Amino acid sequence: MLPQKIIIDTDPGQDDAVALLLALASPELSVEGVVTVAGNVPLDRTTYNARQVLELAGRTDVPLHAGAARPMRRDLVTAEHVHGPTGLDGPSLPVPTMPVRDKHGVDFLIESFRAATPGELSLVTLGPLTNIAMALVKAPDIAARIGRIVMIAGTRLEGGNITPAAAFNEYVDPEAADLVLRSGLPITMVPMDVTHRCLSTKARLDALRALGNRAAVAAAEMLSFSEAFDMQKYGWEAAPLHDPCAIAFLLRPDIFTGRKVHVGIELKGELTYGMSVVDWWRVTDRVPNVDFLHDIDAHAFYALLTQRLARLP
Amino acid sequence: MAERVIILTDPGQDQAAAILMMLGAPEVFEVLGLVATAGNIDLAHTLRNCLKLLELTGCTDIPVFAGCPRPIRRPLVMAEHVHGPTGLDGPDLPEPWMSADPRHGVRFIIETILANPPDTITIVSLSPLTNLAMALIEAPEITGRIRRVVAMAGAYFEVGNITPTAEFNVYVDPEAADIVLRAGLDLTLLPLDVTHKMLSTPQRLGAFAALGNRCGPALAEMLRFSEAFDLRKYGWEGAPLHGPCVPAYMMAPDIFSGRRINVSVETGSELTLGMTAADWWGITERPKNVFYVRDGDPVAYYHLLTHCVGRLP
Numbered sequence: 001m002l003p004q005k006i007i008i009d010t011d012p013g014q015d016d017a018v019a020l021l022l023a024l025a026s027p028e029l030s031v032e033g034v035v036t037v038a039g040n041v042p043l044d045r046t047t048y049n050a051r052q053v054l055e056l057a058g059r060t061d062v063p064l065h066a067g068a069a070r071p072m073r074r075d076l077v078t079a080e081h082v083h084g085p086t087g088l089d090g091p092s093l094p095v096p097t098m099p100v101r102d103k104h105g106v107d108f109l110i111e112s113f114r115a116a117t118p119g120e121l122s123l124v125t126l127g128p129l130t131n132i133a134m135a136l137v138k139a140p141d142i143a144a145r146i147g148r149i150v151m152i153a154g155t156r157l158e159g160g161n162i163t164p165a166a167a168f169n170e171y172v173d174p175e176a177a178d179l180v181l182r183s184g185l186p187i188t189m190v191p192m193d194v195t196h197r198c199l200s201t202k203a204r205l206d207a208l209r210a211l212g213n214r215a216a217v218a219a220a221e222m223l224s225f226s227e228a229f230d231m232q233k234y235g236w237e238a239a240p241l242h243d244p245c246a247i248a249f250l251l252r253p254d255i256f257t258g259r260k261v262h263v264g265i266e267l268k269g270e271l272t273y274g275m276s277v278v279d280w281w282r283v284t285d286r287v288p289n290v291d292f293l294h295d296i297d298a299h300a301f302y303a304l305l306t307q308r309l310a311r312l313p
Numbered sequence: 314m315a316e317r318v319i320i321l322t323d324p325g326q327d328q329a330a331a332i333l334m335m336l337g338a339p340e341v342f343e344v345l346g347l348v349a350t351a352g353n354i355d356l357a358h359t360l361r362n363c364l365k366l367l368e369l370t371g372c373t374d375i376p377v378f379a380g381c382p383r384p385i386r387r388p389l390v391m392a393e394h395v396h397g398p399t400g401l402d403g404p405d406l407p408e409p410w411m412s413a414d415p416r417h418g419v420r421f422i423i424e425t426i427l428a429n430p431p432d433t434i435t436i437v438s439l440s441p442l443t444n445l446a447m448a449l450i451e452a453p454e455i456t457g458r459i460r461r462v463v464a465m466a467g468a469y470f471e472v473g474n475i476t477p478t479a480e481f482n483v484y485v486d487p488e489a490a491d492i493v494l495r496a497g498l499d500l501t502l503l504p505l506d507v508t509h510k511m512l513s514t515p516q517r518l519g520a521f522a523a524l525g526n527r528c529g530p531a532l533a534e535m536l537r538f539s540e541a542f543d544l545r546k547y548g549w550e551g552a553p554l555h556g557p558c559v560p561a562y563m564m565a566p567d568i569f570s571g572r573r574i575n576v577s578v579e580t581g582s583e584l585t586l587g588m589t590a591a592d593w594w595g596i597t598e599r600p601k602n603v604f605y606v607r608d609g610d611p612v613a614y615y616h617l618l619t620h621c622v623g624r625l626p
Binding site for chain 1: 590
């Protein structure tokens with residue numbers, strides 16, 4: 001079977017980095033490009049970090065494009081309090097040398113979807129949805145050509161993380177999230193309800209570290225750094241692992257459960273803006289627009305992650 | 314000495330259970346009066362239902378007052394789809410012979426609090442908070458004299474019931490809830506997070522029916538009627554039993570657990586109107602204004618409720 005072609009839109013971030021490594025290590029996926037966005041840290045840092053991760057995986061052949069440096073309508077909010085000042089604190093990675101392509105990430109998305117056969121190329125978003133929202137405004141014709149968007153976004157039963165109501169990615173650019181959710185595109189949303197089940201326990205990080213290859217060891221060091229904030233906040237034995245869940249869904253949809261529901265994004269409420277309003281129980285007449293995942297087999301997920309990262313340098 | 318309470322209520326079968334529980338525990342609760350509220354059903358029906366319940370229990374010396382027939386700023390939203398056209402469908406209760414006290418419910422709240430020593434009167438709220446909020450506006454001097462307010466209201470981890478993000482009592486009158494939450498009262502909330510753990514399984518309803526008195530079987534019939542909607546909606550083994558969480562918490566706080574946190578109500582946006590943004594993880598600087606109950610022991614809860622109802626005629 002031919003590999004599934006994807007573009008990854010990301011704001012690394014340690015968990016973004018592990019998601020990139022998982023995708024690059026999986027023969028079922030062909031990563032056609034990486035686009036960066038401002039989110040966990042500013043754009044120059046996320047782009048720098050993406051270069052480091054591609055080099056760590058030995059995949060400097062993957063085209064890397066810098067996307068939007070700011071959300072569509074709001075001031076940028078970042079999360080150095082979780083990810084550290086560089087966004088990729090933890091391992092000591094070399095200064096990257098691979099180039100960033102000249103073309104803006106939004107234009108790369110547009111041209112890639114126009115060049116692809118309709119449906120054959122999908123998008124995975126790990127950060128705020130600014131780039132794809134901008135692309136849909138600039139070139140609405142691409143909507144009919146995008147296979148699917150698998151996004152790390154949303155929360156229902158877990159409440160929010162950056163505010164009591166909102167998850168980080170939609171909080172940073174709620175207008176972009178709203179635009180994408182109203183686009184009519186096939187969307188799979190991987191929310192905090194799923195990612196909070198995937199706790200990076202000591203045993204799981206030790207298993208990665210024990211693989212001994214540089215990518216797996218670096219992944220374990222990254223997650224050991226970033227989990228400190230969440231462990232203190234939640235009082236749990238380990239931290240949630242978010243972004244690799246989106247890649248895992250492409251590889252093993254059978255280890256997830258979910259439901260097709262309506263998801264709207266709150267834009268106006270001061271207390272609640274950026275919140276994903278999920279009509280799980282169908283108490284409204286809103287038409288379902290999202291495959292909203294609800295649960296995951298965390299053991300199978302970590303087994304997959306460990307097995308795949310072993311394939312990298 | 315029994316706690317002297319005013320009950321704000323819009324029965325509603327689950328509130329009937331709460332009222333029966335309190336009337337069956339006179340050593341804990343001295344019920345000074347019932348203030349009927351518009352909510353689950355219109356005021357004329359909730360008033361009549363209060364009278365029916367007092368006659369059912371033989372507590373006909375307790376006065377009933379009509380409160381406001383509408384929320385402070387919004388048109389009334391009701392829930393006949395859950396509770397039936399009378400709000401108390403299920404058993405065949407006779408039309409009441411008692412009549413309501415002619416004083417307005419808001420006036421009764423104010424006069425009772427001012428006529429008694431400070432910190433001796435507790436407000437038990439099972440309904441939208443309209444009448445308490447109106448009393449606080451009309452007579453701000455009562456604020457510091459109220460012993461405590463214990464209210465069934467809100468949702469965080471369980472999100473919402475009347476909309477994807479709002480619990481009914483808060484949704485019906487979000488401005489009233491906002492006024493009460495900002496008043497500086499000693500306030501405890503029993504939200505859906507805890508009431509959704511208290512499922513009225515067939516075995517638990519059977520225990521009411523088997524009490525052998527008049528009230529137990531009537532309560533079982535009420536709850537069998539009202540649970541039909543939730544059983545269909547959620548597909549659970551029993552329906553959540555909301556109202557009695559309030560008196561049960563007051564009688565046996567040790568079977569519940571919670572945290573002191575900030576809870577704020579969304580009033581500025583349509584999509585998330587009436588949502589209680591609960592800062593469970595302490596990620597904002599908002600002042601702690603509520604003891605928010607998140608969990609409880611359903612076995613102990615139903616045991617206590619059955620015991621109290623069993624002491625009635």
